[in-house]
Amino acid sequence: MSILHVIILAIIEGITEFLPVSSTGHMVIAxxxxxxxxxxxxKLFEIVIQFGAILSVVVLYFKRFVRSFDFYVKLLIAFIPAAIVGVLFKKKIDLLLESPLVVAITLLAYGIVLLFVDQWFNKVEVDDSNKISNATAFKIGLFQCLSIIPGTSRSAATIVGGMSQKLSRTAAAEFSFFLAVPTMFGATCKALWDYKKDHAVLFTGEQLKFLVVGNVIAFVVAMLAIKTFITFLEKKGFKLFGYYRIIIGIVLIAMYFTGHLA
Incomplete structure (x- = not known):
């Protein structure tokens, strides 16, 4: 791994973390x-730099994070399902992260789903993420469990989960952003803990540099990506992302079976 690889992966992470296209899947393929x-x-790097991107949410929505205790209760409720699944199935998840074919198939499958999401969930009763109930938060958390399979997209799973509970696109997207903070903080801490147990020296100087550079770049790029995504989602919906995933999925499957993707 070189500094050029770090920069490319961090840019990919910053752009894709909040889009319904799977940041992890794109990094695996890249x-x-x-x-x-x-x-x-x-493997650790690809998890930890996601937290760098997630920190951009705290900066952009800082007032939401200091407004009320109830806000954190909802995030905790939504976070619990994925936390349990992540702990129980960590080894299987790690194996899936090594498979570009799994990513390609999942990109394609959920791309088809995204073509119809706007039609399936077009009845809006909640247009403000502050008005989400605890029960709704938990149901969205269950949807987040789908994203343990690389290529699914945590963002897509939670936004669709929110829309299925009659949230507007914007409210569902914002809650998805907020939920990413405890989710990726937990994933980062778990990854660092597991890595530390297996290595006498936590990081070399070069590795530490890679982590710092990767997180900073992912943070800056994600700051730019979030508002662009919200604006696009409000106007256009999910269909374009669905077509993108389908095209990328088909191309990657073809590359895999022709020996151009290992």
Whole structure:
């Protein structure tokens, strides 16, 4: 892994973290195409820089994070299902992260779903993420569990989950952003803990540099991506993302079976 790989992966993460296209899936594919060896540090890196992108949510929506205790109760309720699933199935998840074919198939399958989401969930009763009930928060958290499969997209799963509970696109997207903070904080802490147990030296100087650079770039790019995504989602919906996922999924499957993607 080189500094150029770090920059490319961080830019990909910043752009895709909040889009319904799977940031993890894109990084898995990019790593494979660039021939990056999937050692323990690379796997850790791909998780930790997601937290860098997530911090942009705290900055952009800072007032929401200091407004009320109830806000954190809802995030905790929504976070619990994915936390339990993540702990129980961590080893299986790690294996899936090494498979570009799994990512390609999942991108394609959920791309088809996104073509119809705007038609399926077009009745809006809640247009403000502050008005989400605890029960709704928990149901959205159940949808987030789907994203343990690389290529699904945590953002897509939680936004669709919100829309299924009659939230507007904007309210569902904002709650998805907020839920990402405890989710990725937990995933980052767990990944660092597991990595520390298996390595006498936590990080070399170069590895630490890679993590700092990757997180900073992901943070800055994500700041720019969030508002652009919200504006686009309000006007256009999910269909374009569905077509994108389908095209990318088909191309990647073809590349895999022709030996161009390992």
């Amino acid at each position: 790593s494979s195409l660039m021939g990056i060896d999937k050692d323990d540090f690379v």
